[in-house]
Amino acid sequence: MISTMADHVVAIAQDMFTAMVDGESGALTDRAGEAAVLTEPVHAWVDIDGERPLRTLVATGRGTADRIARALLAMGPQDPVEQDDVRDALGEIANVIGGNVKGLLPERSALSLPVVTFDGREPAGALVWTRSLEWHHEPLVVSMWDVPLKREEQL
Amino acid sequence: MRALVIDDSRAMRRIVTRLLQDLGFVTDEAGDGAEALALLEAGTTYDLACIDWNMPVMDGLSFVYAVRERREWRGITLMMVTTESEHDQIVRALAAGAHEYLIKPFTPDALKGKLDMLGLVPARENA
Amino acid sequence: MSVSAETFGYVADLVRTQSAIQLAPGKEYLVESRLMPLAREKGLMGPSAVDAYVRDLRRNLDRSELTRVVEALTTNETSWFRDSSPFTALRQNVVPTLRAQHHGTLRIWSAACSTGQEPYSIAMSLLESGESRFSVLATDLSSAVLAQARRAEYSQLEMNRGLPAPMLVRYFVRSGAGWAVKDELRRLVTFAQHNLLQPPPTGGPFDVVFLRNVLIYFDAATKRDILARVRRAMRPGAFLVLGAAESMVGIDDAWERVATTSGSVYRVPGGIS
Secondary structure, eight states: OHHHHHHHHHHHHHHHIIIIIISSSSSEEEOTTOOOOOSSEEEEEEEEOSSSOEEEEEEEEHHHHHHHHHHHTTOOTTSOOOHHHHHHHHHHHHHHHHHHHHHHSSSOOOBOOOEEEOSOOOOSSEEEEEEEEEETTEEEEEEEEEOOOTTSOOO | OEEEEEOSOHHHHHHHHHHHHHTTOEEEEESSHHHHHHHHHTTOOOSEEEEOSOOSSSOHHHHHHHHHTOGGGTTOEEEEEESOOOHHHHHHHHHHTOOEEEESSOOHHHHHHHHHHTTOOOOGGGO | OOOOHHHHHHHHHHHHHHHOOOOOTTOHHHHHHHHHHHHHHTTOOSTTHHHHHHHHHHHHOOHHHHHHHHHHHHOOOOOTTTTSHHHHHIIIIIHHHHHHHOOSOEEEEETTOTTTHHHHHHHHHHHHTTOOSEEEEEEESOHHHHHHHHHTEEOHHHHTSSOOHHHHHHHEEEETTEEEEOHHHHTTEEEEEOOTTSOOOSSOSEEEEEOOSOGGGSOHHHHHHHHHHHHHTEEEEEEEEOOTTOOOTTTOOSSEEEOOSSSOEEEOTTOOO
16 A cells, blocks of 8 residues: 555646646656755655654755746746745645545545745655755755644644 | 636746636636635636635635635636545535636646636637 | 557656646556557557567656657547537438448447547447437557446546536446446447557447547558548448548548537448438
8 A cells, every 4th residue: 555655646746747837747757766865955844644644744945945836826037035935835736736645545534734844954754755856956855744642742 | 707716825826827727718816715805705707716725724625615606706617726636525515616627746838728618718819 | 469668657757847846656557548649640559569669768867859759648538529510410410320320339449549538438329319229339559448447437636628518417426536437328338459550450340430539640641541441441331531721622532521519420331321
């Protein structure tokens, strides 16, 4: 189930980028195993509160995040990309990917609002799987985590 | 033609608004179903509403029910735009009175295709 | 079968450099089906036609041919109820006229069915108009693409294209990350491999033939041959549907034009009006 889920999530991410970021397919590719190094990482995630609470996380470098925001929000080439734009754009990407993951789970569950952080801290939890992708040759990591029990502080 | 874009995500509101404006719509935005209802109550006439499902205060399905209860709002075409895509959810939305359903992620062409199917093509001269 | 790794590699490189679109491994079937018509135009046939075509292409490096290859791989026109008006014409015009002629099973042939959206759309149109006594034969040259059509599963992105939501819920169920055609619809379509340059498939005589956006790959003489073969597999008064931008003008005058909104519907003479 794990590898199938990861494959599905990569496909959903590719559909998302094809449809709403790039306008054409092929820009988001699977690096197939090569680990990614992110410069000034930005983390965006949503939680699914089913029987097994899961977190879908999208992480990329700040520069890439800026470029994704610019494309997703159809900003002009000279428009400055503010942190709020990145928060909105990456949050929506996490939301759409997480929303589609939710649809793959057998039981009915709810999706949290997206959380986006710029401080490089990864959220708590146990890693279930991770996939390194590339968007126009820049690293982007999609991963799934078990959400820790609620007594831990959530961001 | 006038469209109302209802979504709690600022990014999604921006994306849909831009696509609709490119097609010739005049647009307004609302962050949840209650805000959207307030705009309708204030008397603005809309041809189209693009509605997210999961929103605070009043969600998209509740908004659809509320609109379809009022005869004076019968002319508004209601299209869900959401990641919620279980079979029974789409059935529920259509049963509540939504006319169409666009699953996220969607391409600009897909949005345009849905509007073409609904006969919602603003005349460019009037846009 | 499919294209060789070398062919695929060359074409993927070409497409990526010319269009930034990346053909990932697994898309060999796409290269085969999209380039097969171009190979045919050069007179190449058989399972290694595309390999031979690409070999020639690399030798000649004809710029306009290279452009055609890139275009063939970067357009994605498959959608449900493509162009919509032929399906409206089917419901409002074609089927009522046919029913005035006979009450048996209506036989429909989708002659370039690709990944299946066309034949399933035809079946949906008929079911929606209350017709249940019909069968759809769907053929394509590419067995890889037929396999996909038989699987009858489609991604979310594909489902968003041209399919009204009420029909989505009526005829499809969720399947993994996408959707699958319900059995009651699937049962109405039979898939088979067929080459238009050969005699028509069994299953005729047909009442309706959809031959959309495939004649464009052939020269005028071949078009006439294909149309003649197709016509022989059709009843008097049967209907032929071409692509929205296609016409018979200058090709074949043995058909009656049917006045519909799109202008691409023709009829075999001899039917009842």
